[in-house]
Amino acid sequence: MSVLGIDEITYGVEDLASCQRFFSDWGLTLVSEQADEVIFETLNGCRVILADINKAGLPPAIESGSTVREVVWGVECSDDLQRYAERIARDPGFVEGDGRIGCTDPNGLAIRFQVSKKRDIDIACTPTNTWNVKGRINQASPVYDRAIPIEVGHVVFFVRDVLACEAFYNARFDFRASDRYPNRGAFMRTADEGGHHDLFMLQLPDGRIGLNHVAFTVRDIHEVFGGGMHISRCGWTTEIGPGRHPVSSAFFWYFKNPAGALVEYYTDEDQLTGEWQPRDFEPGPTVFAEWAIAGGIDGNTRRQKNIDAPQGKFLTDKPKN
Template sequence: MQILGIEEITFGATDLAKCRQFFLDWGLALVAEADQELVFECMNGCRVVVAHSDKPGLAKGFEADPTLREVVWGVTSQGELDQLRTQFQALPDFYDADQRIGCTDPNGLALRIQVSQKRSVDVVCAQTNTWGQHNRINQPSPAYERAQPIEVGHVVFFVTDLAATSAFYEKYLGFVVSDRYPDRGHFLRCAPQGGHHNLFLLQLPQPRAGLNHVAFTVRDLHEVFGGGLHMSRCGWDTELGPGKHPISSAIFWYFNNPAGALVEYYTDEDELTADWQAREFTPGPTMFAEWAIKGGIDGHTRRQKDAEAPTGRFMTDKSKN
């Protein structure tokens, strides 16, 4: 049995109109709309649901709304789902309906699993020229006016018991620890081979359960920049970025999300195999970001927010005095 990745996430929120505009600007496709629920899709069919906090049947939250209420993970086949059904029957709040099985994880989050419904996508990504290796010849790098996320790549939660929550995902879903902040955080991937992490669990000095952020995979670093600049032009607030994570190597840009906490565009994370040996790091600013811009880049001036707008002169066109 192997978890393939995130199939769907559900937010609980009250300002659905604001959330609707945010995720449209973010680059998702609105595929269904009702009075108490919005359903969006990424390029590969990974779904983002925003439900009104009062919607009947909405999974119980692990913190006050707006926040994430439910995460659905995918498996390859019905046989794998049936295998998990047997394992999950004794777990808290066992769920078996709508072709999904699930439970409540040790952190209080509703967890569901289904046979994957995601589609294969064929996208053209930027090629990079490095010293001695030229992958892009007679072709400029792409530029994007906005982003179109491929999928939800990972979720990050604050947890009340790091050891118990990490052990749960390792035991019941087969997750593998990629790297650690000892006694503070675990980066976990769905399978021995895959991207650096699909789940990051973080225990604060005063532990609490909650959402830190949801991360959306885009095709390349140029799309991180194009998407971030578009969100800036639309008036949405940057929390941090663009920047680069030293642990996963990913390029990122974080925005404040009206549906809860933060959302992230990211790309170029490390690809790991079963040969990878988990490392240990001490938490700190330089471990979170190798470099980053606080407040983002203004989408109109293409300069750091609140910086002087460009004049059109060359940078060296200045008086010698």
């Protein structure tokens, strides 16, 4: 019995047209479009729903303005769904029907569970050559013009009580702790075996709650770069990146999102098993990023933003005067 990951994210947004343009640039596939709701999909069928902030039936927001209103998690089978329903039947906001169960988590967020609708897909990925493993022979690494995200890989929230939230997701849905900021942050994965985290919750000193970011998995570091530079060319703003997280080992690039907070392209996170023992970290800039580029890379010059592009055909060209 296990949760397989995120199946669907719903945003309530103030500017639907701008958000639709952003996620189209981000690389998602448009599924349907209505006056008050737009639905996108990733490659494996994970859905991103953009709903007008005043649309009837949206779950309550945990913060003002545009933000995530609901997270839907996918499970393996209907038996799993029934077991989870029994565990949460007395929790606040319990709902059941139309193939879904759900409740409200300790942070006030609407969460739902369904038998996963994501598709199994076969994606060609280019191997990496290390010193002792040569996985790529007579083959160049790709250069991407843009990213096409595979799935929504994880979501990150600011929470009032991280210990209560971690205990809730573990007891109700068997989420596992991967690493922690003691009494401040919890990285959790949905099962013993899987990527480093599907959910990260961070408790701020001022007690503020809300969305931090939604992260989209891509094939490799080259797609992080190509996707990020495409978003830059489209005129959207980098928050920070590209860079690399020491905690999960993942490469990242964060952008400001008109639908709320930030979005991230990421790849190459640690894969864990039940033998993994959670580590404790003291939060800080060097724990967040081993390295990162402030302001991002400009998609036209292919250099750090606000840095002049080379003037000659070769980097060794010198100005003639």
